[in-house]
Amino acid sequence: MTQAMWALNARRGPVVLAGGSQLVKDQVARACAAAGVTPLLVPVLTEALSLDPLVLLVGCEQVTEGLHGQREVIVVGAAGDETRAWGSAAGLPSSRVVILPQGAGWLAEHLGRFLNPAATGPVVGVLGTAGGCGVSTFAFWCARHAATEGGPALLVDGNPLGGGLDLALGLEDRPGVRWHDLGEIRGTLSAEQLAAALPTDGTFSLLSHTAPTGSVQSPPGDSMGSAGVVLEAARGAFDTSFIDLGSSGAAVPSLAAACDRLVLLVPARPRSVAAAAGVLQAHGSTPVTVVLRGPVLDGLDAWFVAESIGRAGPLPYLPFVRGAAQAEADGRMLDFRVPKKARKVVQSVVAGVVAGVATGGVAGMERTA
Numbered sequence: 001m002t003q004a005m006w007a008l009n010a011r012r013g014p015v016v017l018a019g020g021s022q023l024v025k026d027q028v029a030r031a032c033a034a035a036g037v038t039p040l041l042v043p044v045l046t047e048a049l050s051l052d053p054l055v056l057l058v059g060c061e062q063v064t065e066g067l068h069g070q071r072e073v074i075v076v077g078a079a080g081d082e083t084r085a086w087g088s089a090a091g092l093p094s095s096r097v098v099i100l101p102q103g104a105g106w107l108a109e110h111l112g113r114f115l116n117p118a119a120t121g122p123v124v125g126v127l128g129t130a131g132g133c134g135v136s137t138f139a140f141w142c143a144r145h146a147a148t149e150g151g152p153a154l155l156v157d158g159n160p161l162g163g164g165l166d167l168a169l170g171l172e173d174r175p176g177v178r179w180h181d182l183g184e185i186r187g188t189l190s191a192e193q194l195a196a197a198l199p200t201d202g203t204f205s206l207l208s209h210t211a212p213t214g215s216v217q218s219p220p221g222d223s224m225g226s227a228g229v230v231l232e233a234a235r236g237a238f239d240t241s242f243i244d245l246g247s248s249g250a251a252v253p254s255l256a257a258a259c260d261r262l263v264l265l266v267p268a269r270p271r272s273v274a275a276a277a278g279v280l281q282a283h284g285s286t287p288v289t290v291v292l293r294g295p296v297l298d299g300l301d302a303w304f305v306a307e308s309i310g311r312a313g314p315l316p317y318l319p320f321v322r323g324a325a326q327a328e329a330d331g332r333m334l335d336f337r338v339p340k341k342a343r344k345v346v347q348s349v350v351a352g353v354v355a356g357v358a359t360g361g362v363a364g365m366e367r368t369a
Contacts, residue, residue, distance in 0.1 A: 014115060015039040018048035019059030023078050027100035027107075028057060034108035037115060055114060060085035064092060072114065074098055074107070095257065096228065110232055121235045124353050125158070125259035127245035129275040133267045133293050136168060137324050139244040140333055141346045142263070146354070147204035149347075151239035152195065156231075157208040158245045158255045165244060166199065166208035170331040174199035178210045185226040191236030201334060205238065231258050240354060261353045262286050265318070266309075267293045268300040276309050289353055291345070294319040318345045 014037050017028050025041055032039040042048050045062045058064060060077035061084070073095040077085035082099055089095040098107050114120070126139035140155055147153035157165035160179065166172045176199030182189075198205040207230070234241045243255055245262075256262065262283055266276045280288055292302050292315045306313030319341050327336035338346065 014053065015055045015057065015111060016048045016051050016053035017041050017057040017059070017076070018045040019043060019062045020057070020076060021059070021078055024059060024076050024100055027104050028076060031104045031108040032111060035111035035115065037111060055111060058088065060088050062088070064088050076100060106229055106232065121238045121240055122260045122354060123231055123235065123241045123243065123258060125243045125245045125256050125262045126265070127256065127262060127279070128247050128265040128267070128293075129272040129279055130267050130269070131247040133247075133265050133272070134324065135246055135265055136165060136244050137328050137333065138263075138265060138291075138318065138346070139242045140169065141338055141342070142350050143240070143242040144204050145343075145346050145350050146240045146242070147202065149350075152203045152205065152237070154198070154205045154207060154234050154238040154241040156234070156241060156243040157206070158243045160209050162209060162246070164208050164210045166206060166210070167331055168328045169206065169333045171199050171201070171206055171208070171334070172210075172331070174201075176200070176206075178208050180210060182226045182230055185229055189226075189229050189233040191233045194230065194233040195237035207234075227255060228258065240350075256283060256286070259286060262288045263349060263353060264288050264290045265293045266290060266305065266315075268296040268305065270298060270300070273300055273305050273308055276305075280309065289316070289349060291316045291318050291349060316345055316349060318342060
């Protein structure tokens with residue numbers, strides 16, 4: 001099956017660069033050579049789109065209208081082009097920015113992993129349409145289930161201002177690196193080194209932010225400059241990684257663009273349901289599994305909400321779990337026993353998103369009402 005899929009994909013241009021200065025072209029060629037692929041260099045974006053590339057590299061001077069729906073877009077520029085490159089990427093639904101030659105190592109590793117998906121662990125983002133809907137708890141349940149039932153799994157704290165997810169799990173005293181320890185990393189990071197450095201509980205690992213202390217002087221958001229490098233290493237180190245993106249992914253929006261799939265928790269309340277359509281539109285280039293979060297109010301059941309947001313019903317339904325919020329507040333999430341109905345939802349969601357990444361489509365899921 002893998003060989004057949006690759007034969008089909010090989011008819012497309014694996015990597016195409018549209019535009020770019022001579023320095024950018026030279027650096028892209030070197031990065032592609034390191035990744036074992038030969039890039040196609042074309043002068044304009046329209047020609048690149050006609051080649052239907054697996055990975056589209058866009059020079060920062062190119063006009064980026066018409067890129068909607070592209071799955072893997074990387075805006076490239078030389079040192080001094082940062083402002084223009086980020087401006088080009090800002091209007092795209094899902095993209096990354098690489099400044100060369102500094103980012104050539106990252107680009108080579110990223111292309112190698114992207115073009116060899118068999119060796120890549122999926123990254124799944126979990127977000128909610130409203131604060132307090134249990135995103136951190138659900139992301140942890142998913143990561144722990146994946147670690148228990150499959151291979152090693154990682155939970156990533158995506159909120160630098162959240163005080164540290166390790167506190168909610170009771171792992172704040174467990175040795176291992178946090179985000180602020182990785183803030184200065186650029187280029188590449190060894191997958192093996194990352195896995196060995198993180199706090200663990202069996203096959204479950206955590207990458208957390210931490211509450212500011214006297215020994216952590218830089219603003220919390222500064223540690224996220226290494227996010228792309230860290231997540232690429234996580235793909236090689238873990239079978240699955242889950243990112244706690246918080247409410248609508250507002251904490252660090254760029255993390256959502258790095259995800260292969262998203263899980264959106266929608267509380268069964270009118271305002272949250274109304275917000276779901278906007279969230280889905282904002283992340284239109286990334287497959288999203290929508291989960292209805294109980295308790296159900298005002299008749300907003302799994303069928304009605306699915307119809308309201310244009311999804312096939314019924315949506316997976318996560319019932320209200322008594323004591324879960326208190327366990328998070330008390331730092332007892334590791335010891336909290338998840339009820340059977342909630343466990344079934346977690347199991348079906350994890351199986352669905354992982355299968356969906358593997359097939360590149362929207363996987364069927366067990367619907368639990």
